Amino acid sequence: MKGEVETGLENVVALESSITFIDGEKGxxxxxxxxxxxxxxxxxxxxxxxxxxxxxxxxxxxxxxxxxxxxxxxxxxxxxxxxxxxxxxxxxxxxxxxxxxxxxxxxxxxxxxxxxxxxxxxxxxxxxxxxxxxxxxxxxxxxxxxxxxxxxxxxxxxxxxxxxxxxxxxxxxxxxxxxxxxxxxxxxxxxxxxxxxxxxxxxxxxxxxxxxxxxKGPLHGGARMAVMNMLDEIDSPKGAQNFVLHKIEKHEKLMGFGHRVYKTYDPRARVYKQLAREIAMEKNDMKWFEIAEKIEGAAYEEYVQNRGKPIYPNVDFYSGVVYKYLDIPPxxxxxxxxxxxxxxxxxxxxxxxxxxxxxxxxxxxx
Known part of the structure; x- marks a missing residue:
């Protein structure tokens, strides 16, 4: 057999499909x-x-x-x-x-x-x-x-x-x-x-x-539930910065951030962020949205600005916020x-x- 082994099949093209196109560099x-x-x-x-x-x-x-x-x-x-x-x-x-x-x-x-x-x-x-x-x-x-x-x-x-x-x-x-x-x-x-x-x-x-x-796995769809639990754990915008710093210092994964394919902002996350803002305003309760924005700001500062790592919110992050406002159980x-x-x-x-x-x-x- 020829070729190098790509762990996790990263960047390996397995088949042709006419269903979905992704450009991870351009989002x-x-x-x-x-x-x-x-x-x-x-x-x-x-x-x-x-x-x-x-x-x-x-x-x-x-x-x-x-x-x-x-x-x-x-x-x-x-x-x-x-x-x-x-x-x-x-x-x-x-x-x-x-x-x-x-x-x-x-x-x-x-x-x-x-x-x-x-x-x-x-x-x-x-x-x-x-x-x-x-x-x-x-x-x-x-x-x-x-x-x-x-x-x-x-x-x-x-x-x-x-x-x-x-x-x-x-x-x-x-x-x-x-x-x-x-x-x-x-x-x-x-x-x-x-x-x-x-x-x-x-x-x-x-x-x-x-x-x-x-x-079901937490590294796939299960990450959405993990984001909701994370929001409950932080519970206040004031706790977001320290939470992110603690995760980074412990080399633990910050749920809802980073993606195998996207090296920029996940295009779905942009839509979800707007949806989260709209539902927060309708319910006159900005708590969960403000916590999420504080997490995103702290993550951007630590990952992107300080470390040069292209780690941005993925589909699970603001969708978890949306689910909180829709009263969907984790x-x-x-x-x-x-x-x-x-x-x-x-x-x-x-x-x-x-x-x-x-x-x-x-x-x-x-």
């Missing part, structure tokens, strides 16, 4: 050629369709797509009963992967693996993930499960099922943007895991479970991330199926 992220900052102003249904079908939907196509997603929101009494058996001390990701596995047994296209069947399976998972996550959360808190509202948008319905009350227009828009910003990010670990499972010609539910298991954070990311996983799995070769790298024996 660019595009889905199907569109900047994610602009896409964040659309609906999740529009962006989900774009990722999966590779084009913007016509009005009638979007209407049919959205109607199908709304019709598939319900998960049924059997899945809710099993959710009740899940250990309530776990984070929601464990319940989500359990129910996704069970859901495969009930899927009408269970034994079919053609493109049309896989698209239908994918749409069912996109539709049902919000219901699974919110149902688990309510059961965990000793509350009744709330049936989906079949007319609300994807994001508004999620918050409605989580809380039992209709969200404000701003809250609904922000959670839609959150799902969009979370929807895809090229060959991140969970997407690569999902594509690897797909490359064996296993079924789509198995591939998504592979993605869920990978996203143990739900990674599962909410997955609720947005599912469209990207489906798009990548469908692309893998369409031109498949078994993903099988080699190891250098030492």
């Amino acid at each position: 660019i992220l595009q889905y199907r050629g569109y900047d994610v900052e602009k896409l964040a102003n659309l609906t999740y249904d529009e962006v989900s369709y774009l990722l999966i079908h590779g084009k913007n939907p016509e009005d009638e196509e979007l209407e049919a797509y959205s109607r199908t997603l709304k019709d598939e929101r319900r998960i049924g009494s059997t899945l809710i009963e099993v959710l009740g058996f899940c250990n309530f001390n776990i984070e929601a990701m464990d319940a989500l992967k359990t129910i996704t596995s069970l859901m495969s047994h009930c899927d009408p296209d269970l034994n079919t693996n053609n493109p049309q069947a896989n698209t239908r399976k994918g749409m069912r998972m996109i539709a049902k993930f919000p219901t699974i996550v919110t149902s688990f959360s309510r059961l965990k808190r000793g509350m009744n499960v709330i049936e989906p509202d079949y007319e609300m948008s994807h994001g508004a319905n999620f918050l409605y099922m989580l809380r039992g009350s209709r969200p404000t227009n701003l809250e609904a828009r922000i959670i839609e943007s959150d799902f969009i910003l979370s929807a895809d990010h090229e060959l991140n670990p969970s997407t690569f895991a999902a594509r690897t499972v797909t490359s064996t010609l296993s079924d789509l539910h198995s591939a998504v479970i592979g993605g869920l298991c990978t996203l 143990k739900l954070a990674t599962a909410v991330f997955a609720t947005g990311r599912i469209s990207g996983w489906i798009a990548h799995c469908l692309e893998q199926y369409s031109d498949n070769r078994l993903i099988r790298p080699r190891a250098k024996f030492v």
Whole structure:
């Protein structure tokens, strides 16, 4: 075998894809050629369709797509009963992967693996993930499960099922943007895991479970929960500077900062920062936003100015702030991330199926 070993496969090009483009030096992220900052102003249904079908939907196509997603929101009494058996001390990701596995047994296209069947399976998972996550959360808190509202948008319905009350227009828009910003990010670990499972010609539910298991890790999607816990630990803007200095002195990771790909500000983080500011102002409570700004300022001074390290906020930092204002429990954070990311996983799995070769790298024996 030729070539040097790149630890963690850093900068290794594993395959070709037409789904997502990233320029880590310039801070660019595009889905199907569109900047994610602009896409964040659309609906999740529009962006989900774009990722999966590779084009913007016509009005009638979007209407049919959205109607199908709304019709598939319900998960049924059997899945809710099993959710009740899940250990309530776990984070929601464990319940989500359990129910996704069970859901495969009930899927009408269970034994079919053609493109049309896989698209239908994918749409069912996109539709049902919000219901699974919110149902688990309510059961965990000793509350009744709330049936989906079949007319609300994807994001508004999620918050409605989580809380039992209709969200404000701003809250609904922000959670839609959150799902969009979370929807895809090229060959991140969970997407690569999902594509690897797909490359064996296993079924789509198995591939998504592979993605869920990978996203759970604190160095991937689990970082969002860690950011929320960090904000609670600091609790005041006055404590932010010392907290950052302590982390750096101890050579500990500052959650929500740094990225394998980006050497500048994560473009998603810019959008999240603006969303965090807006929701803080609507709620007339700037505490969490001010703590975050103090952390960012201290981190910039120590990492960038004093040490010359390009360590900036990543997608998890200000999204954790947004989740605090939306009253999303920390143990739900990674599962909410997955609720947005599912469209990207489906798009990548469908692309893998369409031109498949078994993903099988080699190891250098030492």
